[in-house]
Amino acid sequence: MTPEQLKRKIQLEMVRIELAKSSMEYFVPYMNERYETEWFHKYVMQRLDAFERGEVKKLMISMPPQTGKSELSTRMFIPFAIGRNPYRKVAVVSYGQQLSSSFNRDIKGNFNSTEYQNLFPDIMLGTKAGDLAVLENSLEKIDIAVKVEGGKGFKSTKGFVKTTAVSAPLTGTPVDILVIDDLYSNMDEAQSDTIREQRWNWFYSVANSRLHNNSQIVFLMTRWHEDDLAGKLMKA
Numbered sequence: 012m013t014p015e016q017l018k019r020k021i022q023l024e025m026v027r028i029e030l031a032k033s034s035m036e037y038f039v040p041y042m043n044e045r046y047e048t049e050w051f052h053k054y055v056m057q058r059l060d061a062f063e064r065g066e067v068k069k070l071m072i073s074m075p076p077q078t079g080k081s082e083l084s085t086r087m088f089i090p091f092a093i094g095r096n097p098y099r100k101v102a103v104v105s106y107g108q109q110l111s112s113s114f115n116r117d118i119k120g121n122f123n124s125t126e127y128q129n130l131f132p133d134i135m136l137g138t139k140a141g142d143l144a145v146l147e148n149s150l151e152k153i154d155i156a157v158k159v160e161g162g163k164g165f166k167s168t169k170g171f172v173k174t175t176a177v178s179a180p181l182t183g184t185p186v187d188i189l190v191i192d193d194l195y196s197n198m199d200e201a202q203s204d205t206i207r208e209q210r211w212n213w214f215y216s217v218a219n220s221r222l223h224n225n226s227q228i229v230f231l232m233t234r235w236h237e238d239d240l241a242g243k244l245m246k247a
Contacts, residue, residue: 032130035059038091039083042126052079059088062227063095071230071241080231085114085192088229089172090121092188094131097155097168102186102221106196108176112150114192115174119153133158135165151175177213185223192231194240201235210240 012020031041035056039046055072062070074080089101103118105111121127122136135156137148146154146167155170175181177194194210195201222228232241 028130032094035063035083035088035091038130039087041130042087042121042124046082049079052083055080055083059084059091059229062229063088063092065227067227069228069230071232071244073232073234073241076233081114081192084229084231085190086117086121089118089188089190090127093122093155093170093172094127094134096170097131097134097157098170099188100169100171100173100184100186101188101190102173102175102181103190103192104175104177104181104194104218105192106177106194106200108179110192111174111176111179115150115153115172118172118174119148122153147171177210181217181221183221185221186226187223188227188229189218189222190229190231191218191240193233195233195235198235201239207236207239211243214240214244 027037027041030037032038036053039052039056040048051074058067058070058072061067072080072084085103089103092101093099103111103114105114119136122134135158137146137154137156146156148154151174153172155168155172156165157168158164159166169184171184173181173183173186191214194213195206200206230241230244232239234241236242
């Protein structure tokens with residue numbers, strides 16, 4: 012490789028990095044070059060970009076199982092949103108603790124990847140924040156720290172990613188972004204009048220108590236019943 016070719020390669024990589032830091036449309040393929048993007052994925056990424064910029068306060072994404080809604084809107088979007096603003100407080104709620112823990116591990120894996128560190132090298136998870144405190148880095152909560160400007164070590168941003176199940180308490184500081192990633196594990200749950208009513212009551216009694224005036228919500232749903240949480244919210 013000639014010096015000119017090397018220079019060109021470095022310039023192209025810098026452009027890729029800047030684009031990936033600015034938009035989900037470039038962030039996702041940068042993080043995973045093998046991700047197969049269909050037309051509807053691009054549309055979802057465009058809406059997530061608008062959501063991240065604050066142009067959309069409530070976003071509902073309804074897609075069948077195994078079509079990439081959680082990969083884009085939970086596993087990928089949350090690290091992207093934190094990279095753009097590490098002071099954000101994010102909660103992810105799903106139908107079960109096993110899925111919640113899986114989201115936690117996958118989100119953490121994206122944060123810790125070489126690709127992510129290329130984009131947002133100043134972000135650190137659950138580490139000693141200078142001399143202040145040891146931040147949490149568990150299967151329930153990931154605290155966010157950033158490098159101290161002009162110095163050594165990291166400091167807490169007070170930002171975090173909390174992952175939990177709908178059956179567990181959602182306590183603590185109000186969140187800036189709430190991601191609700193499927194509250195029904197299957198069609199049987201969604202067909203149950205009792206479970207649908209439980210999810211509706213949970214949203215208004217528990218989820219709403221963790222929101223402030225500027226909070227944003229992403230609803231990810233597989234529609235199993237017309238009167239599920241998504242259906243009720245659209246009628247409300």
